[in-house]
Amino acid sequence: MKRYPQLFEPAYIGKVKIKNKLSMAPMGPVGYADAFGAFNQRIQDYYVERAKNGVGLIITGICNVDMGTEGMPTAGLPCPTSNPIAFIHSTYQMNERIHAYGAKIFIQLTGGLGRSALPGFVSKNIAPSKQENRFNPNIIHREMTKEEIKTLIQKFIASAVIAKKSGFDGVEIHAVHEGYLLDQFAISFFNHRIDEYGGSLENRLRISTEIVKGIKKVCGKDFPVSLRYSLKSCMKGIRQGGLPEEDYEEAGRDIEEGIEAAKLLVEAGYDALNVDAGTYDSWYWNHPPMYFEDGMYRQFGEILKRHVDVPIILAGRMDDPEVAVSALGKSCDIISYGRPLLADAEYIEKLRTGRLDEIRHCLGCHEGCLGRIGNAPVSCAVNPACGREKIYGLEPATVKKNLLVIGGGVAGLETARVAAIRGHKVTLCEKSDQLGGNLIPGGVPHFKRNDHKLISYYKRQLELLNVDVNYNTTVTKENIHEYNADIIVTATGSTPKSIDFEGVQASITADQVLLGKIETKDQVVIAGGGLIGCETALWLAQQGKKIAVVEIAKEILGGHGSLPHMNEYMLLDLLKFYHIDIYTNTSIVKTKENSVEVKQGDKIFELPAQTVIISVGYTENDKLYKELSELDVPVYNIGDSSKVHNIMYAIWNAYEVARDI
Structure with a gap:
């Protein structure tokens, strides 16, 4: 029997039927393009893995419609128009695989970053009007010409045609959202133009309405076009966000204008609104850290449900299924999961079958996903294989060994989990009566509650994998021989200074x-x-x-x-x-x-x-490792006992070591 059956009823966007009401949120595929601007194999496997595990609708991360508009590097993002044949070849085969699992997939198309570009990421600094850069006020973005705007609109339309040929079930326009280039056109705070693309709300939305009208004309009225839409900017001024608890005057798009804009956009032809709030000036609204409460966008979805008659897709820390169920019908029609599906590709299937205690939850830390942009592609702090599912997955060990893990903090727990999956006989010794190490105090504040959920996940995994866990057990150089270990991993953590x-x-x-x-x-x-x-x-x-x-x-x-x-x-x-x-x-x-x-x-x-x-700060507890390092068996030191760092590196280093033992 399905748990939470309301989540697994069909949904529709236009005439496209989706097998359930669960969607994968768009998350930027920076670094996942090949030299032709096509989808590389890693991102194809990444999306297929989520389709295999029950997601009804996948919305890809942003794909740029024209790399030349801002002079973005070729490998920065996938781009349908860079080399259409290469793009079609990569995505058509991906979409065939995704459709085999009964999932649908939309491609999200973006026009660029404008003033929100990270310094150095683009070579052409443009914006709707002359503006200073979000991150570096010394960088000035010039006003786009009308010819550049017209070209950009045509690139959106051409990209939609390519997407349809590639087997995508629809497109999503990354337009009135998060303070990106097209959203800068929509917000009067940033748009000071005096032509038909500035001034009134209708004019500021013109670029977005002309895009959807053009797509419908060439792709057909039944080809669905969703819109990524931030109802409210949540900004007090340039580089100033407004907190949920705070009373402030909105400097960007307020709710009243957001409602009117939504009506105009739906009237223009958009078939769904994928809703959130915020801009780059209030960036934490679009990419919520752990300090937000669950279901943070429900109020915005509820407002729009009263004013437009297209489906509302809603994310925003919805990984509590009770919160998700309560939002359906009232605040949205489709639940969207972003980072929960980075943390656990099997999230939907575990939800469907009621295995909630097996879910590996997102911590809200951003360390493995957005915190790495600029240095590495999107991944996940608690899921090292995210984004490299086939090349960095787990294979059975050729020779099964007795593995002793000393320390039950997060590094020791991940080592034990991975080694046991690979078939090793694992014994874990923890000197206290609890697993979790520094996550135990770290997860006490309400806003860090998912740290404790991570401990619970590991406890359940070790149970399922039959790992021998010994509490209140101190391992020493004198008694190490009692464990008859072929390999020893010390994960003895750190102590507060x-x-x-x-x-x-x-x-x-x-x-x-x-x-x-x-x-x-x-x-x-x-x-x-x-x-x-x-x-x-x-x-x-x-x-x-x-x-x-x-x-x-x-x-x-x-x-x-x-x-x-x-x-x-x-x-x-x-x-x-x-x-x-x-x-x-x-x-x-x-x-x-x-x-x-x-x-x-x-x-x-x-x-x-x-x-x-x-x-x-903390001091590494590496004494035991130093005492054991001269033994005749391999001894590895991981986690804080090797180097005090964060949760991500404790897990990632443990995964790396245990993956190759």
């Missing part, structure tokens, strides 16, 4: 507070403004405590770029919203009974502090 300040207050670490071992008072100073220190500050501030963060470096969070942009921007905005005081270039001199004395340059002053928390 501590500082004993001069003064009266005892040093406590963030993990002690997160685990409830020590209760904080109302006025708290946190020494250390890294990710853990700042997230602990946010968690305590959300409880009503007054927090100050003292960071010895010139910037918190490791400096700009240390985190994926959307996570960094939202966390910084949240720290400000919750009135958390940030002191950079500052150090604690000594503690007093209800304050700390700090030094900032030549200035010494006091901050109120009834509790002082230390969050200044």
